[in-house]
Amino acid sequence: MNLRWLMSLSNLQLEGDGRIVPATDDELMEVESLLIDDKCQMHIVADPGQTVGCISNEGSSSGIAQLESLEGLLQSRNKEAGPDKLNARLEETVPSLAPSLSESHFNQSGSFGECSHSSDKLVAGGSTLSVVTTKPDFSKLKGEICLDNLSIKELHETFKATFGRETTVKDKQWLKRRISMGLTNSCDVSVTSFIIKDNKLVKKGNEEISNCMDGSYAEDPPIGNRKDSPTSLVSQLDYHQVVPEKIRLENPNLDDNSGSDDHQTEQRAAKRVRKPTKRYIEELSEVESKESNGRLMNLAKNPEHGLISLKSHVRLVRNVPLDGRTVVTRLDSLGGYGIQVPCVSRVRRSRPRKNFMALLKFNPSGMGMGATLVKKSLGDHSFPPDDGKESRVLKASFTPEHVHHQKLNPSGMGMEATLVKKALGDHSFPPDDGKESRVLKASSTPEHVHHKFIGVPEKDKQFSVMRAIGLGHNTELKCINSSRDSDDNVVTVPTPKGGIRRKHHRAWTLSEVTKLVEGVSRYGAGRWSEIKRLAFASYSYRTSVDLKDKWRNLLKASLAQTPQDNGMNSRKSTGAMPIPAPILLKVRELAEMQAQVYKLLITHDASLDSSGLLLPWGLCSY
């Protein structure tokens, strides 16, 4: 169900972009290879030492988005093609196609995101989709080849024979590495001499090519959890490049490389590596510099031996584009090339962590109060505690930097900010979005701080100047009004005691409670969305969850009260309207009835279907 939900979402996105609907698989392949090729060229052209970030400009981001859509499509289409079909395609061609593809994917993922031009180009020209790529002609490679002895031109030819495409790269080293990788279908570029027999590659000295499966991958440094390590990108590359697709599919979590030698299976390894998602790109700007630094440092302390390390010579490059977002990339020495790779500390496909939201607590009295989990002060809302301490909770989004630099002001007055609970370290958020949209959606541009207080009473005007404590000049702090900023005094709620509290909480009125009870009686407890829709249509601020919560509280109250109908009430009469006993009674009744009904449903399940409203408890009136 979840999947369907997500699917529907992504479908929408796809459909939104009409251009991206390739017709045939072959076209897809072509497009794909062009895509890849294009990207290759791009970062080849780039100066190894250069630190240009291209993610920032709008054009490119949209380009990337489209590009992503396209590739997502490509991917799914490829999947549809199925192993057999794919395999068949491969067998038409020469065995070395697999290495070729693999190599390309390698490039693709490694360099993703840095070239707006490529994506723009792709998007712009349907016409440019005519492919320059020819099929790899492995047969041209015969006998002994020693890359070290080849001229640039020869290298170019070898390159073409290997990959089926031209290259303009003049860099011998690069060419050698590429060819080497392509030929061996591995990341082992230490070998530059090859002997080709019958279209089959044999290392010099007649040593069989072993596809680096056994050695190199295993030699990956044990840096914590692979998936969480900053090298995950690279690791995944290795992984995807090495482990046959079939095995990966069957064992998503497969973390060893017990791949088979099956050649057939091997070819399927040509499956493309999953491209970083859009979210991934977005997160580039949210990478915690601290963490990255730490991890990278750590990484640097684990120098590689054995195969040429893909992770060596790593350093951080920070780009601060115009829009103020900080893009951290890693200048990765990839095969001797300075390739700028987005520096990601972990690959997380789930929902963005909320590290960077903070709870801002506004204290009406001007005294700083512990601003930590405000929620803890929230109690049973059947009888809302009139604690006066409850403060309006605002959420603000920060860039990671600011969060890191943020200090709580111990004596802070007016406002304090703290990180949301679990802000750090919880990486297991469910899929994208969530309720956060309810509150935060509207505000994504951190640039402007708009202080907008709605319904702030006179008494509080003095506090309407926000003071961000310990945040830098660049502090991008945003106040978000709660969703219900429409009608009444929203953010603040006057207290009978004369105090004023800003709170999220909206006290339940008697009529609301009544409605709820009635709703439950009609539709049954649990049909919260129904009740919400039918009975609370006009109460935009009550969500189905609210209803459920309230019902729970009512239930609790009703059960707690009835046994001994005395004493304990007084304490709760603090400030909130007590729920009239009759209503509580009804609640309990309903609860009991529904419990009974449940039994009925189990035995005579037919009794309910068409006549839900006619059931006895449905006739209750209020």
Added chain:
DNA sequence: CTTAGGG
């Protein structure tokens, strides 16, 4: 998104 349940 909706429900259920814990916090």
Added chain:
DNA sequence: CCCTAAG
């Protein structure tokens, strides 16, 4: 009320 898991 918030959050999360699960469907």
